[in-house]
Amino acid sequence: MLTRTALLVIAIAAGFMFVLACEPEETQYGCKIMSSCTCGYGCKTEFIFRSRRECLDALRERSANPCSRIPCMRGICTQTVQQPGYACKCEGTGFFGQRCEKACPTVAVRGLVFPHECVVI
Structure with missing residues (x-):
């Protein structure tokens, strides 16, 4: 059985991997809306609300x-x-x-620059 210390270390390590x-x-x-407001450390593009209050206000206005x-x-x-208020991640x-x-594009055409979403590594 894992001790409290071991569980804490695992939780911190998992948090760092996410960050x-x-x-x-x-x-x-910051905070983000999932089924409710979830706050923690993460990427600015996902944790867009600076506080739980800001997130809760946005959640109330979810119809918008x-x-x-x-x-x-x-x-x-x-x-x-930023407007229009959303971004689509196409990768x-x-x-x-x-x-x-x-x-x-499926065929490389000379001089064509592929959008980054289309580059497969």
């Missing part, structure tokens, strides 16, 4: 959440503070564009 998913200067303490209208044709919609879908609406 390391973005650059150190891109991390912050641009992602609730499902603007992304493919990919994942995330709320942003791994085979599509790109503001709403993940454009199919990635």
